[in-house]
Amino acid sequence: METTLTLDEINIRYGLQNHIVIEEKTPGFPILTLQSPSATATVAAHGGHVLSYTPNGEEPVLWLSSLSHYREGKAIRGGIPVIFPWFGPHASDSGKPSHGFARTRFWTLHSTRLINGEFPQARFQLTDSELTRTLWPSRFSLELVVTLKESLKVELIIKNEDTEPFTCTCALHSYFTVSHISNIEIQGLEKASYIDQLTGGPHKVQEGPITFDAEKDTIYVDTAATCKIIDPGFKRTVFVEKSGSLSTVIWNPWIDKSARMSDFGDDEYTGMVCIEAANASHNAITISPSQTHILSTSIRAEAI
Numbered sequence: 001m002e003t004t005l006t007l008d009e010i011n012i013r014y015g016l017q018n019h020i021v022i023e024e025k026t027p028g029f030p031i032l033t034l035q036s037p038s039a040t041a042t043v044a045a046h047g048g049h050v051l052s053y054t055p056n057g058e059e060p061v062l063w064l065s066s067l068s069h070y071r072e073g074k075a076i077r078g079g080i081p082v083i084f085p086w087f088g089p090h091a092s093d094s095g096k097p098s099h100g101f102a103r104t105r106f107w108t109l110h111s112t113r114l115i116n117g118e119f120p121q122a123r124f125q126l127t128d129s130e131l132t133r134t135l136w137p138s139r140f141s142l143e144l145v146v147t148l149k150e151s152l153k154v155e156l157i158i159k160n161e162d163t164e165p166f167t168c169t170c171a172l173h174s175y176f177t178v179s180h181i182s183n184i185e186i187q188g189l190e191k192a193s194y195i196d197q198l199t200g201g202p203h204k205v206q207e208g209p210i211t212f213d214a215e216k217d218t219i220y221v222d223t224a225a226t227c228k229i230i231d232p233g234f235k236r237t238v239f240v241e242k243s244g245s246l247s248t249v250i251w252n253p254w255i256d257k258s259a260r261m262s263d264f265g266d267d268e269y270t271g272m273v274c275i276e277a278a279n280a281s282h283n284a285i286t287i288s289p290s291q292t293h294i295l296s297t298s299i300r301a302e303a304i
């Protein structure tokens with residue numbers, strides 16, 4: 001999307017009547033609204049960042065903080081941040097941004113289209129630059145493909161544009177709205193091996209469904225399982241499928257960590273949980289020159 005285009009010109013080129021419209025949250029901060037017959041989604045060009053996904057007549061499935069920032073260089077708090085080329089703190093340089101740099105810069109809107117005359121799809125792109133190469137030397141291109149049908153599908157296509165293989169960790173760091181964190185459980189990771197990020201130490205094994213009564217920051221490894229959020233308060237199950245991912249990160253900051261985040265309301269932890277399709281820890285991926293890796297997550301809600 002050429003930054004020289006006016007908003008009207010952008011909508012002429014990329015808008016799709018009744019299915020995709022582009023507006024500005026603030027000047028120069030474009031947001032796409034995608035509309036299918038059964039749901040609405042919004043995506044910011046900044047970060048290639050899915051902000052919302054709401055089935056018609058339902059509570060929003062994705063969560064956004066009321067205190068999120070919407071400015072270049074700052075990650076939006078909520079939705080689906082794109083984590084690349086490293087997950088978490090940089091392995092050796094604490095001066096580098098946590099969770100890499102893909103989520104804190106503007107992506108280019110590459111194209112939009114309608115599938116079967118009713119399902120909108122938008123493609124965003126990000127490529128290496130002088131600045132990214134100061135943080136991470138490899139040449140790459142990323143494409144984020146957002147497809148809205150009854151479910152929301154988000155694909156991160158990572159291509160090695162360099163002459164040498166590179167290794168990265170990555171995630172689609174999805175935040176979900178829940179009726180109350182103490183009243184839900186997450187199924188699907190039973191018997192999976194995990195790393196407790198809060199305590200470190202040896203891997204443990206998940207016994208039974210995941211419930212919450214304190215901060216949780218856990219990387220489940222070597223698993224491609226679908227997760228389900230069982231939410232009696234919203235009378236629904238949210239399904240979180242994934243592919244191209246062998247790690248699933250589960251996170252709720254609880255009270256103390258919420259209070260330490262300026263873009264996160266002190267009591268907002270009660271209404272959210274993260275289930276992140278990732279390749280983290282020893283599930284890091286190595287991509288050869290000219291090869292691609294696709295990390296994707298598909299999300300839908302069903303009444304219970």
Ligand code: TA6
Pocket residue numbers: 075088098099173197217249250251274276
């Ligand atoms: O995915 C869990 C996590 O790595 C937590 O440790 C927490 O830091 C969260 O990501 C959010 O990180 P951020 O850099 O967005 O504040």
